[in-house]
Amino acid sequence: MIGAGIKRGTAELAVLSILEEGPLHGYEMARRIEEQTKGALRFTLAALYPMLYRMEQRGWIRGTWETSNSSGRRRRCYRLTPAGKKKLSPLRKEWAELFGALKRLTKVAHA
Amino acid sequence: MRDWRKFVQVQLAGLPLSPGTKADVVDELAGHLEEVYEGLRRQGMTEELAAQRTVRQVTDWNALQRHIRNAKEREELMQNRVRQLWFPGFLTLTLSTGLLPMLLKLGLEPRIVSWNGPDTILFCVPWLLTLPLFGAAGAYISLRAGGSARAILFSGIFPMLSLAACFFVILPLSIVLDRSIAFHLTLAGFLGLLLSWVVAPGAALLIGALPIQILHAHKMHSQRVAGA
Numbered sequence: 001m002i003g004a005g006i007k008r009g010t011a012e013l014a015v016l017s018i019l020e021e022g023p024l025h026g027y028e029m030a031r032r033i034e035e036q037t038k039g040a041l042r043f044t045l046a047a048l049y050p051m052l053y054r055m056e057q058r059g060w061i062r063g064t065w066e067t068s069n070s071s072g073r074r075r076r077c078y079r080l081t082p083a084g085k086k087k088l089s090p091l092r093k094e095w096a097e098l099f100g101a102l103k104r105l106t107k108v109a110h111a
Numbered sequence: 112m113r114d115w116r117k118f119v120q121v122q123l124a125g126l127p128l129s130p131g132t133k134a135d136v137v138d139e140l141a142g143h144l145e146e147v148y149e150g151l152r153r154q155g156m157t158e159e160l161a162a163q164r165t166v167r168q169v170t171d172w173n174a175l176q177r178h179i180r181n182a183k184e185r186e187e188l189m190q191n192r193v194r195q196l197w198f199p200g201f202l203t204l205t206l207s208t209g210l211l212p213m214l215l216k217l218g219l220e221p222r223i224v225s226w227n228g229p230d231t232i233l234f235c236v237p238w239l240l241t242l243p244l245f246g247a248a249g250a251y252i253s254l255r256a257g258g259s260a261r262a263i264l265f266s267g268i269f270p271m272l273s274l275a276a277c278f279f280v281i282l283p284l285s286i287v288l289d290r291s292i293a294f295h296l297t298l299a300g301f302l303g304l305l306l307s308w309v310v311a312p313g314a315a316l317l318i319g320a321l322p323i324q325i326l327h328a329h330k331m332h333s334q335r336v337a338g339a
Contacts, residue, residue, distance in 0.1 A: 045168040
């Protein structure tokens with residue numbers, strides 16, 4: 001299980017990455033992140049929405065109200081903005097470097 | 112089935128955002144809870160158990176309220192201050208002070224109360240009688256814009272605060288800059304002016320604004336009781 005501090009740091013990366021696949025509303029976003037990370041990253045409502053609103057303020061994502069054709073439900077769908085796309089690649093690189101470094105470190109420690 | 116919209120609305124009753132933004136947040140969070148609940152029901156949980164699990168999505172609504180406010184604040188803060196505070200405040204000030212010369216033009220002279228000596232207190236009774244109406248109007252506009260209890264009261268008594276600022280900032284400054292004023296102004300005279308132009312109008316404005324603030328407090332209390 002991943003610790004809370006790391007989870008907080010990766011949460012933005014997770015949201016940006018999942019939105020790269022296409023626009024999603026909050027519930028579906030949380031469900032897919034949980035599914036794709038096999039439960040390692042789990043967002044409750046309390047954790048997800050303040051983060052989405054912050055990311056929207058920064059201009060990384062944009063939310064618009066849409067009505068679902070199947071259920072007729074009105075939901076706020078989020079999509080990546082060009083600024084969000086631009087933010088995603090250096091963020092990915094930073095995390096890849098961090099995980100790479102940790103991997104090397106733990107291998108050395110075990111050797 | 113539970114009314115999730117009403118549930119969220121009650122929990123976020125104190126969220127200090129504009130009515131439109133707040134309604135959007137309530138709709139979005141209620142929609143999320145509804146989907147969580149339905150997902151749990153599909154897994155075969157009983158209605159009661161699914162509702163209990165759904166509610167656990169948020170353990171501290173006050174903290175969530177704070178986090179949402181912080182996230183939305185930058186965008187909302189300026190808009191809210193203008194709508195809930197400055198607009199109703201300046202409208203109350205403009206209307207109430209604008210009425211005074213009109214009343215004087217109509218021949219409604221101020222009543223002069225004097226005692227032994229040169230110092231007098233001016234009371235423009237017709238003007239003072241209209242002030243509760245302006246106080247109530249300013250407070251009501253702030254209430255409609257989603258103002259907090261403090262913003263409602265501030266909007267209602269804004270003219271008094273402006274006049275008080277004149278007395279406590281501009282007048283001492285004038286005395287410093289023009290020493291001759293100090294010789295003409297006695298303490299009794301100053302207190303008389305304060306009573307005529309700050310205390311009496313302030314009390315009149317407060318009479319109008321206070322019931323609106325009480326109405327707001329009562330409404331908030333009822334919402335909380337309904338959600339408990």
